[in-house]
Amino acid sequence: MNTTLIVNARIVYPGDRVSAGQLLLQRGRIAAIDPAPGAIPADTLRIDAGGRWLTPGLIDVHTHGIGHSLYEASPEQLLEGLAFAARFGTTTILPTLYRVMNRASLPLLARLSQALDSVRGVSAPGWHLEGPFLKLPGAGAETIPGDLHLLEELLSATGGRTRAMSISPDTPNIIPVIERLIECSIVPFITHTRASVAETERAIDAGARHATHFYDVFPVPEITEPGVRPCGAVEAILADSRCSVDFIADGVHVDPVAIRVALAAKRFSGIVLITDSNIGAGLPDGIYPTTFGFPVKVSARNGARIHDPNQRSHGGLAGSALTMNLGIANLHQWLKIPSEQIWAMGCSNPARLLGLANKGVIGVGADADIVVWDDDFTPAHTWVAGERVFTTA
Ligand SMILES: [Zn+2]
Numbered sequence: 001m002n003t004t005l006i007v008n009a010r011i012v013y014p015g016d017r018v019s020a021g022q023l024l025l026q027r028g029r030i031a032a033i034d035p036a037p038g039a040i041p042a043d044t045l046r047i048d049a050g051g052r053w054l055t056p057g058l059i060d061v062h063t064h065g066i067g068h069s070l071y072e073a074s075p076e077q078l079l080e081g082l083a084f085a086a087r088f089g090t091t092t093i094l095p096t097l098y099r100v101m102n103r104a105s106l107p108l109l110a111r112l113s114q115a116l117d118s119v120r121g122v123s124a125p126g127w128h129l130e131g132p133f134l135k136l137p138g139a140g141a142e143t144i145p146g147d148l149h150l151l152e153e154l155l156s157a158t159g160g161r162t163r164a165m166s167i168s169p170d171t172p173n174i175i176p177v178i179e180r181l182i183e184c185s186i187v188p189f190i191t192h193t194r195a196s197v198a199e200t201e202r203a204i205d206a207g208a209r210h211a212t213h214f215y216d217v218f219p220v221p222e223i224t225e226p227g228v229r230p231c232g233a234v235e236a237i238l239a240d241s242r243c244s245v246d247f248i249a250d251g252v253h254v255d256p257v258a259i260r261v262a263l264a265a266k267r268f269s270g271i272v273l274i275t276d277s278n279i280g281a282g283l284p285d286g287i288y289p290t291t292f293g294f295p296v297k298v299s300a301r302n303g304a305r306i307h308d309p310n311q312r313s314h315g316g317l318a319g320s321a322l323t324m325n326l327g328i329a330n331l332h333q334w335l336k337i338p339s340e341q342i343w344a345m346g347c348s349n350p351a352r353l354l355g356l357a358n359k360g361v362i363g364v365g366a367d368a369d370i371v372v373w374d375d376d377f378t379p380a381h382t383w384v385a386g387e388r389v390f391t392t393a
Contacts, residue, residue: 002045002386002387003024003025003026003031003040003041003043003044003045004044004045004046004047004368004383004386004388005022005023005025005035005040005044005045005046005047006025006047006049006054006370007022007046007047007048007049008020008022008049008050009021009022009023009049009051009052009053009054009372010049010051010052010053010054011023011033011054011055011362012053012055012339012343013340013361013362014055014056014340014343014344014347014348014349014360014362015268015269015340015341015344015348015349016340017340018053018339018340020051021033021034023054023362023370024039024040024044025368025370025386026041026368026386027386028367028368028387029358029364029365029366029367029386030363030364030365030366030367030370031364032364033362033363033364047381049372049380052372052373052374052380053372054370054371054372054373055089055343055347055362055370055371055373056091056343056347056348056359056360056361056362056366056369056370056371057086057089057090057091057092057347057359057369057370057371057382057383057384058088058090058091058092058273058324058325058328058346058371059090059093059346059347059350059351059354059356059359059360060085060090060092060094060273060274060275060277060324060350061094061096061128061164061212061246061272061274061350061353061354062094062096062128062130062212062213062246062274062275062276063093063094063095063096063274063276063277063281064095064096064097064098064276064278064319065077065081065277065278065279065281066081066085066277066278066279066281066282066323067080067081067084067279067280067282067283068080068279068283069081069084069279070278070290070291071095071096071097071112072095072097072099072112073291074112075111075112075114075115078112078115078116078119079115079118079119079120082095082119082121082122082124083119083120084282085121085122086121086122086379086382086384086390087282087379087390088282088323088325088326088379089324089325089328089371089373089377089378089382090122090323090324090325091122091123091369091370091371091382091383092122092123092124092350092351092356092359092360092369093122093123094124094125094127094128094164094354095116095124095127096127096128096129096130096276097109097112097127097128097129097130098130098131098139098140098142099141100112101129101130101132101141101142101154102132102142103150103153106153106154106157107157109154109157109158110157110158113158113161114159116161121384121389121390122384123359123369123384123385125163125356126158126161126162126163127158127161127162127164128163128164128165128166128189129154129158129162129165129166130166130191131143131166131192132144132150132154133145133146133147133151133165133167133168133171133177134166134167134171134191134192134193135168135170135171135192135195136168136192136193136194136217136219137192138192138217139318139319140292143171143192144171145171145172145174146171146172146173146175146176146177147173147177148176148177148180151177151180155184162184162186163186163187163354164186164187164188164189164210164354165181165186165187165188165189166188166189166190166192166212167181167188167189167191167203167208168190168191168192168193168195169190169193169195169199169200169202169203169208170193170194170195170196170199174203175202175203175206178203178207178208179206179207181207182206182207185355187209187210187354187355188203188207188208188209188210189208189210189212190203190204190208190210190211190212190237191211191212191213191217191218192217193217193218193233194218194219194221194232194233195232195233196233197231197232197233197236199233200232200236200237201236201240204236204237204240204242208243209242209243209244209353210243210246210272210353211233211237211243211244211245211246212245212246212274213246213247213248213253213274213276214234214237214245214246214247214254215234215247215254215258216248216253216254218232218233218234220232238261238262238265238266239265241266241270243270244266244269244271244272244349245262245266245270245271245272246271246272246273246274246350247259247262247271247272247273247274248274248275248276248320248322248327249273249322249330249331249334250300250301250303250320250321250322250326250327250330251301251330252302252303252317252320253276253303253317253320256330256335259271259331260334263335263337268337268341268342268344268345268349269344269349270349271345271349272345272346272350272353273327273328273345273346273350274327275320275322275324275327276320276322277319277320277321277322277323278296278304278318278319278320278321279296279304279319280296280298280304280319280321281298281300281304281321281322281323283298283321285298285299286298287307290318292318294306294307294308294311294313294318295307295308296318296319298321299321300321300322300323302321303317303319303321304318304319304320304321305317305318306318324346325373325378325379327346328342328343328345328346328377329376329377332377347359347361348361368383368384368386369383369384370382370383371383374392378392379392380392
């Protein structure tokens with residue numbers, strides 16, 4: 001296998017610092033930082049980063065598709081979509097399933113899960129299941145009460161490849177589901193909810209530690225008494241230091257000021273960037289066919305929107321067209337904090353959330369998932385497990 005030396009890089013240590021240096025990539029790992037000349041094998045490929053940023057690869061824990069692919073549509077679309085991600089600097093993905101969280105889809109779920117083993121060009125350590133034990137609908141996700149039997153069937157169809165599951169604290173019988181997820185080392189995410197403060201706190205006490213596409217599908221509680229401001233899941237999550245949150249940072253799904261509220265409550269280490277992307281993400285602005293019964297009009301700055309003038313929902317949001325690199329660029333514009341703290345939201349914070357100890361960090365022995373960036377936040381080179389999977393050179 002190739003050994004690669006990246007020289008003349010501005011290395012970002014997420015959450016910590018930025019400093020000039022060299023990285024030696026060997027056998028899929030970072031073998032050395034600023035290696036002594038004698039430690040560099042003779043046949044090493046040398047890449048000059050030209051003083052540009054070098055970061056760990058980005059990690060997306062919530063994404064349904066990209067390009068022309070919907071991950072859950074078929075094994076072919078799953079593999080094709082995942083292979084498209086590295087050009088946006090994403091090196092680890094939890095493909096996120098939502099419309100197939102039911103008994104009728106168990107055979108498809110099993111086929112998709114087997115296909116995960118043949119993923120190339122990106123690391124896909126498992127699924128994020130968005131549902132089915134959700135309270136509020138959205139984008140076709142299931143909304144059924146907690147059901148331990150169905151949970152076991154879903155988990156066994158994925159063959160142990162489930163890393164995260166989104167649940168709602170206000171769904172009946174959800175606490176046993178959360179407890180079972182914790183037993184299986186699956187991270188429960190809170191979402192699609194109108195939960196009260198007490199319901200949210202019970203879910204966190206049971207082991208929920210993260211809220212996904214925070215603020216979105218977390219409706220503002222109804223005012224029942226004039227002069228009294230109601231609180232709900234959003235306030236309970238902001239107030240609890242055990243819980244982190246993630247955002248679709250496209251400027252459409254969540255106002256930058258709401259991200260700054262969460263930053264003040266959670267510090268940078270409690271914030272994760274996601275895309276929640278779908279068909280159309282990463283493509284030029286345009287109108288694209290889907291299997292949802294309508295085409296989507298896609299623009300990275302305006303989301304993916306239903307494009308069917310004969311439907312009342314015409315122009316409504318049908319998902320995000322965000323890619324991780326654009327989210328990082330937006331956060332640099334909106335948040336007045338050091339750059340290494342913003343990179344942490346796309347690298348080390350999601351890795352810690354998932355318990356991926358060797359990812360999202362720069363250090364000897366860490367996975368050699370690395371990106372060298374041009375100044376406009378587009379990747380110049382992307383490595384996954386030490387292998388260069390994308391380059392503009
Ligand atoms: Zn989603």
